[in-house]
Amino acid sequence: MRLRNPLAAAALAAACSLSVGACAAEDDAPTRVTINVYAAASLSEVFAALAEQYETAHPGVSIRLTFAGSSDLAAQINEGAPADIFASANEAQMGVVAEHVAGMAELFASNTLTIAVPRGNPGGVTDFASLANPGLKVVVCAPEVPCGAATALVEEKLGVILSPVSELTNVTDVLGAVSSGEADAGLVYVTDVARAKEVEGIPFAGSASVATRYPIAVLTGAHAPTAARSFVDFVLGQQGQAALLAAGFATSDGGASDVTALNGTAPDVTAPDASAVG
Amino acid sequence: MTRLPRWLLVLAVIAAAFAVLPLVGLASRANWAQLPGQLATPSARTALGLSLRTAAASTALCITLGVPLGFALAALKGVARAVLRAILLAPLVLPPVVSGLGLLYAFGRRGLLGATLDAAGIPVAFTTAAVVLAQAFVAMPFVVVSVEAALAARDGRLEAIAATLGAGRSRILRVITLPGIGVAVAMGAVLAFARSLGEFGATLTFAGSLEGVTRTAALQIYLARESDPQAAVALGLVLVALAILIVAAAARPGRRAIP
Numbered sequence: 001m002r003l004r005n006p007l008a009a010a011a012l013a014a015a016c017s018l019s020v021g022a023c024a025a026e027d028d029a030p031t032r033v034t035i036n037v038y039a040a041a042s043l044s045e046v047f048a049a050l051a052e053q054y055e056t057a058h059p060g061v062s063i064r065l066t067f068a069g070s071s072d073l074a075a076q077i078n079e080g081a082p083a084d085i086f087a088s089a090n091e092a093q094m095g096v097v098a099e100h101v102a103g104m105a106e107l108f109a110s111n112t113l114t115i116a117v118p119r120g121n122p123g124g125v126t127d128f129a130s131l132a133n134p135g136l137k138v139v140v141c142a143p144e145v146p147c148g149a150a151t152a153l154v155e156e157k158l159g160v161i162l163s164p165v166s167e168l169t170n171v172t173d174v175l176g177a178v179s180s181g182e183a184d185a186g187l188v189y190v191t192d193v194a195r196a197k198e199v200e201g202i203p204f205a206g207s208a209s210v211a212t213r214y215p216i217a218v219l220t221g222a223h224a225p226t227a228a229r230s231f232v233d234f235v236l237g238q239q240g241q242a243a244l245l246a247a248g249f250a251t252s253d254g255g256a257s258d259v260t261a262l263n264g265t266a267p268d269v270t271a272p273d274a275s276a277v278g
Numbered sequence: 279m280t281r282l283p284r285w286l287l288v289l290a291v292i293a294a295a296f297a298v299l300p301l302v303g304l305a306s307r308a309n310w311a312q313l314p315g316q317l318a319t320p321s322a323r324t325a326l327g328l329s330l331r332t333a334a335a336s337t338a339l340c341i342t343l344g345v346p347l348g349f350a351l352a353a354l355k356g357v358a359r360a361v362l363r364a365i366l367l368a369p370l371v372l373p374p375v376v377s378g379l380g381l382l383y384a385f386g387r388r389g390l391l392g393a394t395l396d397a398a399g400i401p402v403a404f405t406t407a408a409v410v411l412a413q414a415f416v417a418m419p420f421v422v423v424s425v426e427a428a429l430a431a432r433d434g435r436l437e438a439i440a441a442t443l444g445a446g447r448s449r450i451l452r453v454i455t456l457p458g459i460g461v462a463v464a465m466g467a468v469l470a471f472a473r474s475l476g477e478f479g480a481t482l483t484f485a486g487s488l489e490g491v492t493r494t495a496a497l498q499i500y501l502a503r504e505s506d507p508q509a510a511v512a513l514g515l516v517l518v519a520l521a522i523l524i525v526a527a528a529a530r531p532g533r534r535a536i537p
Contacts, residue, residue: 069504071504071505072504075503075507137403137404139486142487142501142504144501144502144504144505145504164488165404165486165488165491166404166486166487166488166492167487167488167489167493168482168486168487169487169500169501169504173482176483177486180382180386180388181386181387181388182382182386182387182388182403182404182486183404
């Protein structure tokens with residue numbers, strides 16, 4: 001019994017320090033608010049820059065960014081991670097967390113696939129069809145993850161079936177295999193080529209027909225919903241869109257994401273998708 | 279046995295709970311009714327089969343090369359031995375992704391030996407051989423350290439007697455020393471097999487991930503958790519069961535080795 005009370009106090013202190021926003025909000029003004037933003041790995045550079053801009057304009061707010069594959073983030077959110085905002089690299093993963101979305105998810109950017117080759121293009125890749133050449137080592141994302149789902153769609157639309165030597169779990173690993181020269185070519189996002197130093201991008205006809213759309217949403221568990229909403233508006237606003245455009249994304253019309261229509265049936269959303277492309 | 283202080287027991291219970299709780303967590307997420315079905319899918323069976331085959335090949339490689347290395351290490355003295363041992367055992371504690379990068383820069387296409395291997399028509403990257411290399415790299419220290427420790431515990435009298443009786447070096451090794459350290463070799467091999475079975479980071483970095491070629495059970499779990507977490511849990515439980523069986527097997531001869 002003697003042990004229990006100090007333990008409880010320590011636990012309480014730990015809980016407070018973990019959710020700064022919640023504990024600070026109970027204090028009197030001026031409040032210091034922390035917004036936890038969970039964002040897809042492909043957004044790392046541009047969101048880091050945007051967060052800095054936002055913090056400069058809003059001195060009371062600090063943005064804490066967590067970057068990982070969208071599927072990882074979605075799983076963490078469903079397991080109760082303290083996220084205020086989720087910015088996903090495709091709509092299916094936003095659908096996975098649909099029951100945690102406050103209001104509607106909104107589209108804020110889109111991205112298309114391109115061919116990445118090691119500098120100098122040692123494999124002599126010219127277009128998408130040339131990726132099917134025997135002897136060429138091609139790496140792609142596995143169909144279970146957003147970039148792999150897009151890859152499978154492109155293959156289907158262009159009628160070119162690839163025989164990859166490796167199917168990786170995220171686009172960064174694909175980029176790594178290409179930039180190290182292990183692979184002759186890989187399918188990555190346009191924005192990945194823009195941020196990688198050792199690779200060249202080879203655009204191909206038909207890539208625009210499969211655009212991956214990025215939705216963003218405030219989550220129901222948000223500790224500071226008003227501040228979180230304000231950051232989402234910032235991303236959707238002129239400054240946010242300009243930064244995304246500069247990073248190689250196509251900006252979106254800001255329309256509502258399809259996934260909001262799927263509220264309630266969230267856990268099933270990806271299942272048919274995955275089996276269709278897998 | 280003397281009675282332990284109560285506070286120590288409390289900490290021990292917390293420690294045991296800490297070790298067991300994640301396993302319970304895994305088991306709690308399993309769909310036991312569907313477990314056999316989830317393990318019977320072609321992806322799961324292929325991955326498990328590949329894991330067992332590559333781990334067996336890796337263990338064979340670890341014994342073939344690790345036992346001689348253990349002997350050579352035990353023959354050294356002083357600082358040289360300590361330094362060399364530290365370097366050779368480093369893969370045990372290296373972050374696996376670092377091991378993977380190292381392997382890439384050594385055996386990869388643009389690596390130190392890669393160009394030569396490629397020219398000789400033996401491409402390594404993205405092949406099953408790369409999986410075996412990654413596993414053997416991280417697992418061989420178990421065999422080396424096991425052999426070295428066993429040799430250090432021998433006084434060498436039997437070997438000396440055999441030499442006076444006219445036995446050659448190889449014969450002494452085969453007839454006296456090797457049988458004497460057999461248990462230690464077996465224990466090192468069992469641990470190397472277990473470590474090979476669990477290898478993930480170096481494999482992903484160096485060998486890639488393709489069903490039937492390089493996607494071992496650990497990689498299949500990593501992939502499946504994206505789309506089918508229950509299937510990942512099912513395969514994970516198989517690896518947990520294997521790990522416990524293997525460690526139990528390794529602990530038994532261990533008791534006999536220490537009188």
